[in-house]
Amino acid sequence: MLFKTGPVTTTGVETCAFFDPLDFAATPTIQMFCVPTVYLDRDVMGTDPGQGVTVNSLLLRPKATGQVTLRDANANSLPRVDTQIFGHPDDLARTLAGFRFARRVIAAAPMESMVQQEIFPGADVTSDQAIADHCKRMVKTGYHPVGTCRMGHDEDPLAVLTSDLRVRGVQQLRVVDASMMPNIISGNTNAIVMAVAHRATELILNSLVAVKKDAVYE
Ligand SMILES: Cc1cc2nc3c(=O)[nH]c(=O)nc-3n(C[C@H](O)[C@H](O)[C@H](O)COP(=O)(O)OP(=O)(O)OC[C@H]3O[C@@H](n4cnc5c(N)ncnc54)[C@H](O)[C@@H]3O)c2cc1C
Numbered sequence: 001m002l003f004k005t006g007p008v009t010t011t012g013v014e015t016c017a018f019f020d021p022l023d024f025a026a027t028p029t030i031q032m033f034c035v036p037t038v039y040l041d042r043d044v045m046g047t048d049p050g051q052g053v054t055v056n057s058l059l060l061r062p063k064a065t066g067q068v069t070l071r072d073a074n075a076n077s078l079p080r081v082d083t084q085i086f087g088h089p090d091d092l093a094r095t096l097a098g099f100r101f102a103r104r105v106i107a108a109a110p111m112e113s114m115v116q117q118e119i120f121p122g123a124d125v126t127s128d129q130a131i132a133d134h135c136k137r138m139v140k141t142g143y144h145p146v147g148t149c150r151m152g153h154d155e156d157p158l159a160v161l162t163s164d165l166r167v168r169g170v171q172q173l174r175v176v177d178a179s180m181m182p183n184i185i186s187g188n189t190n191a192i193v194m195a196v197a198h199r200a201t202e203l204i205l206n207s208l209v210a211v212k213k214d215a216v217y218e
Contacts, residue, residue: 007037018060018186021097028186030098031058031142032105040120041140047120055106057098058142060186063088068148085139095135096128144189149179164203165196176200 001008013035018028038052064087071077086092106115117123121134149167152159159182161167165174178193185192 010036019101021057021101022094029060029094030101031060031187032056032098032102033058034105038119041138044120044138052119053106053111053115055102057095057102059091059095059098061184062091064091065147066145083141083145085141086136092132092135095139096131099131099135144178144184146178146181146184146189149175150182151180152182165200174200174204 013033015034017032017034018030019032020027020029022029033054033056035054035056037054038047038050039054040047062085064084066084066087067080067082069080069082071080086095103118105111106118121131121138125131125134149160150158151161151163151165154162159168161175161180165176165180167173167175176197178189180196181189181192
């Protein structure tokens with residue numbers, strides 16, 4: 001920061017690609033992050049951070065869905081969170097395809113002229129089995145959990161919220177956060193939460209105005 005050189009001169013993820021690595025369909029299934037430095041998680045041994053490039057692929061719409069359930073009847077107990085990562089075989093297949101696509105990007109001009117070696121997991125990791133083992137060992141969350149309290153139709157038994165964010169069966173309670181999403185979106189979640197919050201303020205203000213109008217008429 002003092003000399004305006006080194007890793008802190010980057011904003012982090014400088015480039016990002018949204019695509020489908022299997023059939024290049026119009027709907028992206030992978031978000032690929034490219035960071036112009038080597039950054040590794042604490043559980044990666046024998047490799048030092050340094051100059052280089054890190055490419056991560058994030059599965060956007062996993063077919064497996066996790067669960068958040070109550071541990072017991074005590075309101076102070078922490079809930080059980082089961083992420084179900086790779087709980088559906090297609091999720092691993094697409095993750096493998098994303099991994100192989102990242103290698104194709106690195107091997108393409110002009111990147112290949114700048115890259116001396118693949119330091120992690122290493123160029124010798126090539127078989128589907130070896131790459132799958134690597135993915136299973138290193139997989140992390142993208143920090144985009146949604147839908148634990150989802151909005152939906154009256155007929156949907158798992159829909160907690162009505163279309164105006166009210167909790168079914170409870171008076172004067174709305175939920176305004178990422179948990180309201182019926183499905184996970186193909187991208188980062190923060191902007192959607194802000195949009196939902198904006199919409200919620202309109203809904204709440206409109207309902208207050210309606211209440212006030214009624215009061216005047218009475
Ligand atoms: C490490 C990380 C990186 C991320 N990076 C990105 C990114 O780059 N781009 C992007 O779009 N999204 C990103 N996300 C996801 C994004 O931050 C979330 O989707 C979004 O913040 C969810 O908003 P929310 O309002 O549902 O929950 P939160 O933002 O988690 O807000 C919940 C709030 O409730 C408060 N709270 C909890 N319990 C109580 C209680 N009992 N009483 C009172 N208050 C309570 C918490 O303190 C918190 O302020 C990232 C998330 C993480 C964790």
